[in-house]
Amino acid sequence: MKFIDLRSDTVTRPTAGMRKVMYAAEVGDDVYGEDQLVNKLQARVAEMLGKEAGLFVPSGTMSNQLAIRSHTQPGDEVICEYDSHIFNYEGGAPAMLSGVQVHPLHGDHGILASEQIATALRPKDHHYAQSRLITLENTHNRAGGVVYPVSVIERVGDFARENNLLMHMDGARLMNAVIASGIDPAAYAEPFNSVSLCLSKGLGAPVGSILAGDSAFIDRAHRFRKLFGGGMRQVGSLAAAGLYALDHHIERLAEDHHRAKMLASTCLELGVLENDISWTQTNIVLLTFPRGNTAQISRELKTIGMLVSVVNDHRIRLVTHLDFDDAELNRAKDILKRVLG
Ligand SMILES: Cc1ncc(COP(=O)(O)O)c(C=O)c1O
Numbered sequence: 027m028k029f030i031d032l033r034s035d036t037v038t039r040p041t042a043g044m045r046k047v048m049y050a051a052e053v054g055d056d057v058y059g060e061d062q063l064v065n066k067l068q069a070r071v072a073e074m075l076g077k078e079a080g081l082f083v084p085s086g087t088m089s090n091q092l093a094i095r096s097h098t099q100p101g102d103e104v105i106c107e108y109d110s111h112i113f114n115y116e117g118g119a120p121a122m123l124s125g126v127q128v129h130p131l132h133g134d135h136g137i138l139a140s141e142q143i144a145t146a147l148r149p150k151d152h153h154y155a156q157s158r159l160i161t162l163e164n165t166h167n168r169a170g171g172v173v174y175p176v177s178v179i180e181r182v183g184d185f186a187r188e189n190n191l192l193m194h195m196d197g198a199r200l201m202n203a204v205i206a207s208g209i210d211p212a213a214y215a216e217p218f219n220s221v222s223l224c225l226s227k228g229l230g231a232p233v234g235s236i237l238a239g240d241s242a243f244i245d246r247a248h249r250f251r252k253l254f255g256g257g258m259r260q261v262g263s264l265a266a267a268g269l270y271a272l273d274h275h276i277e278r279l280a281e282d283h284h285r286a287k288m289l290a291s292t293c294l295e296l297g298v299l300e301n302d303i304s305w306t307q308t309n310i311v312l313l314t315f316p317r318g319n320t321a322q323i324s325r326e327l328k329t330i331g332m333l334v335s336v337v338n339d340h341r342i343r344l345v346t347h348l349d350f351d352d353a354e355l356n357r358a359k360d361i362l363k364r365v366l367g
Contacts, residue, residue: 029328030354030361032289033042033335035199035282035347037308038230045268053262056082057252063262067269071236074272075221076212079244080236081251086111088256089222089235091119093194094159095184095254097219100125102158105146107133109168111196112161121255127155136169137307138162139178140185147215160186163196165203168337169211170301171286171310171345173203183217193217198224198235202308206277219243222301228279228309229271230348233264263305275348282309282346285355289344292359296366300341314340323365332361 029036042279044060050126068080083089084208090112104120106113110131112120120126129146131138138160148154160182162172176331195218197203204211215221220239232303237247250255258264289305293299293313299306300314319337327334335343350358 027331030332030350030358031063032302032344032346032350032358033333035227035345038317038348040232040267041155041230041348043228043274044267047266047270050261051263053260055259057257057259060085061262061265063258063265066238068263070269071274072238073221074211075215075223075238077221077251078214078241079249080238081244081260081359082235082258082268083235083251083256084233084258086222086224086227086235086253087116087119088254089224089237090161090194090196090333091123092115092237092250092254092256093220093222093239094120094161095124095241095250096124098124098126099158101155103116103125103127103129103155104159104161105129105131105143105157105191107131107138107166107320109133109136109138109166109199110161110163111167112163113166126158129157133166135301136163136172137174137178138182140181140231141180143185150311154180156280157189157191159192160193161194161196163198165199165206165310166196166310167278167310170305170312170343171199171202171308172305173206173307174214176207176209178216179217186217189322192219194219195221196223199227201266201276202228202279202283203317205276205306208285225268228267228347229275231267231271234268236268248311254300278348279309282348282350283307284346285346285350285352286311288355289362292362296362298366299365309346311344311346312337313344315340315342325367327361330364332358
């Protein structure tokens with residue numbers, strides 16, 4: 027049986043076209059800066075985000091952690107959202123790799139407003155860790171792919187500048203926000219000192235993220251990439267996959283968003299959609315089960331061909347992606363109705 031895999035948008039396999047460019051890629055040693063495709067990819071993403079430079083790294087986690095390490099000193103404080111990836115799913119890395127304290131705040135559907143961040147700012151007093159960095163996640167994964175309103179980001183940016191704070195965007199799924207909102211990636215990125223963009227999620231590349239920022243910042247991050255063991259050698263074939271993803275897989279994210287809406291409306295009919303359907307803004311659908319039986323439901327779905335993510339005992343997550351087409355959408359809706367109807 028071929029499973030419909032809606033656990034994450036990271037489960038996609040390279041398409042035939044992507045494999046072709048990967049096979050044909052000219053490669054060089056990227057630790058020596060000699061892989062021309064890596065250089066091209068870094069420059070292209072930096073330009074797209076309106077930043078001076080980019081750095082190709084193995085994962086979104088490394089990209090976020092390089093940003094934290096490069097922006098902070100041990101003992102600093104990093105303000106983030108309570109459900110953010112950085113706070114929940116990166117293994118405690120801010121404490122371990124950067125020696126910083128994380129200050130999580132509960133956002134509204136993942137969104138932090140500047141007024142709320144203001145309440146978290148530490149006084150300039152020797153008793154306190156010093157607030158240094160604000161991180162925002164766009165789209166917000168655990169909130170269900172929610173898109174940050176650009177006006178909110180701009181106000182947080184103004185607040186950060188007035189208070190000498192730095193800003194990092196975990197833009198693992200930034201291009202989903204771009205396609206959903208029609209807002210230019212550089213406009214989203216403008217208030218941020220650094221942005222992390224993943225190629226291996228909705229964009230369908232097998233590996234890799236780009237960290238972008240000004241040249242001095244990327245120079246620091248480059249040194250920490252080596253120190254964290256993320257210097258890679260002949261990775262031009264992976265950069266070729268990334269470039270292919272940028273050429274072919276951005277506009278089509280609209281299809282993933284449409285299919286997510288279709289799944290959300292089935293879940294709404296079945297009474298299991300977690301939020302109002304207007305919160306299904308991109309490619310993530312959250313299902314809620316107040317009786318706390320999500321592990322059992324996930325097993326039942328698997329038995330008849332569908333894989334989902336169990337977030338906790340009352341929430342299941344579905345994520346649409348490049349390898350999920352209309353035929354699978356119809357099958358997925360039937361499976362959901364059979365198990366949950
Ligand atoms: C919002 C967000 N940031 C960062 C990451 C980390 O990416 P990676 O799995 O490549 O480390 C993920 C992974 O799903 C994510 O959803």
